[in-house]
Amino acid sequence: MKAQVLIIGGGATGTGISRDLALRGINCILVEKKDINAGASGGNHGLLHSGARYVGADPEAAEECKHEGDIIKKVAPHCIENTGGLFVAVAGDDEKYIADFPQNCSKCGVPAKYVDLKDAFELEPELAKNTIAVYMVEDASVDPFKLSLENLSHAHSNGTIYLPYTKAEGFNIENGRIKSVVVQNMITGEQKKIEADYVVNAAGVWAGELAKLAGMKINMIYSKGSLLVTQRRITKRVINRLRRASDADILVPGGTVSIIGTTSIRTESLESIYPTVEEVDFIISEGAQMLPLLDKIRYIRAYSGVRPLVSLHDSADDRGVTRGFALIDHEKEGIKNFTTITGGKLTTFRLMAEKTSDHVCEKLGISKPCMTKTVPMPNTSSGRWTEPGLAPKTWVRDSSKADILLCECEMIPKSAIDSIISSIIGQSGDLSLNSIGVRSRVGKGPCQGTFCSARIVSYMYDKGNLIDKQGILELQKFINERWKGQRPLLWDIPMVQSELQEAIHCGLFGLEMEQNK
Numbered sequence: 001m002k003a004q005v006l007i008i009g010g011g012a013t014g015t016g017i018s019r020d021l022a023l024r025g026i027n028c029i030l031v032e033k034k035d036i037n038a039g040a041s042g043g044n045h046g047l048l049h050s051g052a053r054y055v056g057a058d059p060e061a062a063e064e065c066k067h068e069g070d071i072i073k074k075v076a077p078h079c080i081e082n083t084g085g086l087f088v089a090v091a092g093d094d095e096k097y098i099a100d101f102p103q104n105c106s107k108c109g110v111p112a113k114y115v116d117l118k119d120a121f122e123l124e125p126e127l128a129k130n131t132i133a134v135y136m137v138e139d140a141s142v143d144p145f146k147l148s149l150e151n152l153s154h155a156h157s158n159g160t161i162y163l164p165y166t167k168a169e170g171f172n173i174e175n176g177r178i179k180s181v182v183v184q185n186m187i188t189g190e191q192k193k194i195e196a197d198y199v200v201n202a203a204g205v206w207a208g209e210l211a212k213l214a215g216m217k218i219n220m221i222y223s224k225g226s227l228l229v230t231q232r233r234i235t236k237r238v239i240n241r242l243r244r245a246s247d248a249d250i251l252v253p254g255g256t257v258s259i260i261g262t263t264s265i266r267t268e269s270l271e272s273i274y275p276t277v278e279e280v281d282f283i284i285s286e287g288a289q290m291l292p293l294l295d296k297i298r299y300i301r302a303y304s305g306v307r308p309l310v311s312l313h314d315s316a317d318d319r320g321v322t323r324g325f326a327l328i329d330h331e332k333e334g335i336k337n338f339t340t341i342t343g344g345k346l347t348t349f350r351l352m353a354e355k356t357s358d359h360v361c362e363k364l365g366i367s368k369p370c371m372t373k374t375v376p377m378p379n380t381s382s383g384r385w386t387e388p389g390l391a392p393k394t395w396v397r398d399s400s401k402a403d404i405l406l407c408e409c410e411m412i413p414k415s416a417i418d419s420i421i422s423s424i425i426g427q428s429g430d431l432s433l434n435s436i437g438v439r440s441r442v443g444k445g446p447c448q449g450t451f452c453s454a455r456i457v458s459y460m461y462d463k464g465n466l467i468d469k470q471g472i473l474e475l476q477k478f479i480n481e482r483w484k485g486q487r488p489l490l491w492d493i494p495m496v497q498s499e500l501q502e503a504i505h506c507g508l509f510g511l512e513m514e515q516n517k
């Protein structure tokens, strides 16, 4: 296979680059070792930062967020819930930080408006009674899956080839240039070579490992963060603690749920990343200082992601390391057609893609301007089913009796699953239960896949999408993935529910006996 540009990594940055380059008429292949958003882009908070979080410690990041947030709200409004946000301080919080906050915001051009406490309790009744100061900011909630799927879909309709479950494993380097990249299909084990004029490493937290395969060194810091998902949404707006950035100080509404987090724990390895019971306890006790309901509410899932931070100097505190991005041209280390883009934030993915694409174009001698600042991102069917509440609305409005619900928690009918399956097949993707989960709300409700997984697998057998034991193995992969997020939350009703899940999936399907290859 051949392309002008090979992009490695299908997170927000890699899919963003593929869209940017495709809109400039450049022919690209995007390889991803799993499926879309398998890294930090699928394990984050979903906050489109207004910049206010960074005004104290990182004014440059604050300005960048403000600028990019404004662009994303304009060009991709369907990926955003423009909730607005509150910064709230409770009794005992640092009074100097609170006093400096409005001035720091205005220095960075980040709007922040003082809110009278009585009004604040009317806006958000769950705020702690000992709240002492509140400011309103322009934070918003972003659907990271929709964002990457829509980037990819726009790139695909402009000629980009997407190869999921395709891992870059080695580089053939001749005369200081990457001649081809060896990739492995992670399902069949088949290896092949992809030739490209230019190679972009957008592997996020794995960027260092990938660069090492080409003999290059990047000092990456791995900072794990964990998050908890409540069963229902508890505020209308994003709520930030008005203090120096710390743990468990942001609550983001994610459609029908709320997400509280995060932690920041340095880790040496990228294997076996999952939320621990200690993190869960800590997040709840810290978060409840701002919103006491967090101490009582039911949680349906926890998850973790690892921040790709690039170390330019030694710092003991990962919150102190810049959240800015690093664009590293490897020419000075001896490879002329290889660049790494890593670090940064979801909020700044478009800017990262723009800078990378400008750089690639300059290297290839192509003078085409970036269009992602102004060209709207189309709202397509491939990204639409990640939206909470869309499936029930569509089902109630348009359904026939034959269009039965396959997922009851999120009310997803057969017709929505059909549309997701055709979009995966249309983009030559790998059709699996996990790929359906990534593109929808399947498995995200309170039952965490207990019932819907089996129903969807049965339906896929009926349609001829699965044969032999494939369905059982699909169930096992899907349930294992959900289990990572249920395990640290097992008390009260979730404990009872997980017993039921075990009875069905082990007792009936014997999943624990299956060897998944």
Ligand SMILES: Cc1cc2nc3c(=O)[nH]c(=O)nc-3n(C[C@H](O)[C@H](O)[C@H](O)COP(=O)(O)OP(=O)(O)OC[C@H]3O[C@@H](n4cnc5c(N)ncnc54)[C@H](O)[C@@H]3O)c2cc1C
Residues within 6 Å of the ligand: 008, 009, 010, 011, 012, 013, 014, 031, 032, 033, 034, 035, 036, 037, 038, 039, 040, 041, 042, 043, 044, 045, 046, 047, 048, 049, 166, 167, 168, 169, 202, 203, 204, 205, 206, 210, 223, 224, 225, 226, 262, 304, 305, 306, 307, 308, 341, 342, 343, 344, 345, 346, 347, 348
């Ligand atoms: C806990 C947490 C909370 C966060 N919250 C926010 C937030 O609220 N707002 C915000 O703006 N930012 C947030 N971030 C930061 C944001 O998530 C990341 O900066 C962003 O998602 C990085 O995207 P990326 O595409 O560069 O990397 P990734 O999303 O990690 O993508 C890299 C991809 O490369 C693939 N890959 C790796 N190696 C290979 C290979 N050899 N071959 C093929 N594919 C490969 C991986 O599977 C992965 O899918 C948060 C991060 C974390 C961890």
